[in-house]
Amino acid sequence: NADSANALYLQLKAASVKNQVQIVRDLGAVGEAGLDALMRFLAEYQQTTVAAPAATSDATSKASENKASENTVLPLVGTIYQVLFSSGSAAATVFLQTHFPQGVVPLRSAAEVDYAPLQQLLAEQNFQAADQLTLQKMCEVVGAAAVQRKWLYFTEIERFPIADLQTLNALWLAHSEGRFGFSVQRELWLSVGKDWDQLWSKIGWRSGNLWTRYPQGFTWALSAPKGHLPLSNQLRGVRGIASLLAHPAWS
Numbered sequence: 391n392a393d394s395a396n397a398l399y400l401q402l403k404a405a406s407v408k409n410q411v412q413i414v415r416d417l418g419a420v421g422e423a424g425l426d427a428l429m430r431f432l433a434e435y436q437q438t439t440v441a442a443p444a445a446t447s448d449a450t451s452k453a454s455e456n457k458a459s460e461n462t463v464l465p466l467v468g469t470i471y472q473v474l475f476s477s478g479s480a481a482a483t484v485f486l487q488t489h490f491p492q493g494v495v496p497l498r499s500a501a502e503v504d505y506a507p508l509q510q511l512l513a514e515q516n517f518q519a520a521d522q523l524t525l526q527k528m529c530e531v532v533g534a535a536a537v538q539r540k541w542l543y544f545t546e547i548e549r550f551p552i553a554d555l556q557t558l559n560a561l562w563l564a565h566s567e568g569r570f571g572f573s574v575q576r577e578l579w580l581s582v583g584k585d586w587d588q589l590w591s592k593i594g595w596r597s598g599n600l601w602t603r604y605p606q607g608f609t610w611a612l613s614a615p616k617g618h619l620p621l622s623n624q625l626r627g628v629r630g631i632a633s634l635l636a637h638p639a640w641s
């Protein structure tokens with residue numbers, strides 16, 4: 391067991407992103423030795439991110455680093471976190487509480503909004519409650535009027551702080567093996583030439599000319615199509631999601 395865990399650990403460090411998720415699952419299935427290897431990987435990851443400067447004057451290089459690490463590192467470290475979180479192992483629980491009490495995503499906010507409750511729901515893979523809380527937190531970021539209204543004007547989304555949008559997106563990416571999040575929806579939207587109708591069917595928000603019914607028609611699990619979550623209500627038009635997917639946070 392310890393030998394196979396060690397071999398998997400070495401494979402994990404060398405593997406492509408796609409294979410990494412499978413290797414993490416395999417490590418989660420070989421018992422305490424596998425969990426130990428995953429804890430070792432996360433501890434090393436934490437050292438490299440903590441060693442990096444928190445703020446840099448070179449904003450453009452920071453943005454591109456963020457983007458690269460979101461696409462590759464977050465799904466991996468998030469999946470490791472998920473395997474440890476759901477393992478039921480006492481050692482893994484203590485490890486996470488000690489080293490990652492707030493999860494693997496830095497909960498940055500320009501509006502002093504607390505994203506820990508969202509991190510918790512996503513760690514529990516309670517995607518339906520997490521989706522609701524995502525909208526609520528976005529309203530909190532914008533202010534009291536939006537909290538009371540319970541939805542956002544597209545002009546408010548245009549001005550939405552980059553840090554908060556990136557935190558929300560990183561949380562969804564990390565806890566979905568990279569399947570959910572606004573940046574995933576954006577990639578799919580670009581891949582269909584910004585054609586909304588094609589996007590809706592691709593992400594399971596519409597089939598034929600039938601809108602998916604909220605909430606029971608949606609799939610609140612990782613088995614959903616890529617980009618299925620988080621949701622954006624189109625009742626008041628497409629300008630909101632258009633502003634979201636064209637936001638400077640992704641460029």
Ligand code: UYC
Binds near residue numbers: 622624625
């Ligand atoms: N709903 O149909 N949606 C609601 C979606 C639409 C409607 C909430 C998504 C189409 C009504 C969320 C789709 C539509 C309400 C979503 C979808 C529609 C409601 C809760 C596929 C009719 C309740 C948060 C595109 C044809 C009343 C919120 C109201 C709620 C999401 C109807 C997350 C992705 C065009 C009547 N729908 N919504 O914003 O006023 O209320 O909201 O998008």
